[in-house]
Amino acid sequence: MQSAAIPLTLLTGFLGSGKTTLLNRLLPQPALGRCAVVINELGAIGLDHLFVSTSRDETIALLENGCLCCGVRDKLAATVTDLLQRRTRGEIPAFERILIETTGLARPGPVISLLLGDPALEGRLQLDGIVTTVDAKHGAAQLARHEESRQQVAVADRLLLTKAELVDAAALADLEAALEALNPGAPRIPVRNGEIDAQQLLDILTPRALRPWLRAEPAPRKLLMRGATASRVAHPDIDSFCLTYSQALPMQAFETALTVLLGYHGERILRVKGIGNFIGESRPVVFHGVQQLLHEPLRLEAWPDDDHTTRLVFIVQGLARSVIEETITHFLREAGVEAAASC
Structure with missing residues (x-):
């Protein structure tokens, strides 16, 4: 009998939006124990001092809290399949969820379709949510200039406004208006100095977490496009x-x-x-x-x-x-x- 599908969280966000800093704060937390985290560059997160062991090929590292860190090798689907096979063989701890960091220019939709539609992964993964980081200081300009940034925001179940300590309340409000126009109902969480409770990124697509979203309505665009924010909010x-x-x-x-x-x-x-x-x-x-x-x-x-x-x-x-x-x-x-x- 096939075991239950493993919850999958996708962490995405445009270039420079603070994903690496966020991961640096998230990975040691107890909530990510028994979690496999697939990272673009294993050495980039700067947590070598917390690694208690690494695999022979140095592609997987085990943290003190039980979290597994895995660098992407070749193709993402192959990396995840390899993780699941090693888990089945008992070569690595039996993780209970997977978190994947995408590149800054990735479009999340195709990534999810690729993973959940891969024949080798069919029925083995279940989407738990898409979390998008948005640079509080530069996010509005990135949304205006880059289609990838707009798509990352539009598909998100949760939006993290990183580097919120670098902007004032008015700038943060302008950015939130732009995000509301693109993705009504997605909770927006200001993040200062990369500090956030990992539990806020997990168990997103559950009945309890879905209820606030189901009560949300798309915001009338004319109410969002006003004053100095109009040019930044309008994404036709x-x-x-x-x-x-x-x-x-x-x-x-x-x-x-x-x-x-x-x-x-x-x-x-x-x-x-x-x-x-x-x-x-x-x-x-x-x-x-x-x-x-x-x-x-x-x-x-x-x-x-x-x-x-x-x-x-x-x-x-x-x-x-x-x-x-x-x-x-x-x-x-x-x-x-x-x-x-x-x-």
Whole structure:
């Protein structure tokens, strides 16, 4: 019988946004004991003094708290597969979760699709969340200039505003407005001097952690684009919107619609999250997708509030809302249900 899938956290962020400093503070913490952390350059984190042992090929190091640090060799999927194989053979401690640091120019969507879609890793990993670091001082300019930075923010489940000690409250508020425009509902956590509790980066896509997000609504863009921040906040290539359905829906038709949308337009659907009220289901169902990949639905024990409507939030790049709405309507109609979306 196959063992349970291992939770996977992706740590991403643009060049110079403080991922290495953050990892330096995170890795020794007890919360990351029994965690395997895949790092771009093992020697760059500066924690050699905490290594209690290293593998013969010096690609894996064990920290005092039980955390495993692994440098990327060749391809990322091969590195993770090798870690899992060594774990099975008992060559390294039996870690219970994986955290992966991406390069500063990586687009998180393809990384997740590559890992969770790899045949050798099928069913062995489960996305626990995407955490993005944003430089509090230079982040607004990077968002304006670099598409990679915008995508990293748009797909995040949690945003860490690093180097917050270097800016004043007004500058931080301007940056938060820009982040709100790109990714409504993602919690934003100011980080000063790299100090943060590792537990804030774990167990993100769980029923308890999802509930605040499910109550969030996309912020009206016109409310965000005002004053001196307008030029920095407006990113016309990325948009977010929600669709709401008041009646119970056929789950299979709904899933098919999302699968088709991600299959044909996955490169432009950066993230989709939602909660559904489905015919024949006594509990609400949470679903989320990252570009081409739709993850296994999660059934909650109860609704997070009195609103039992089906609600989806899409974050898209260069894709009209009408394309998504018409596709969902088509598959619902094929199942004999006429349902119009509102928001």
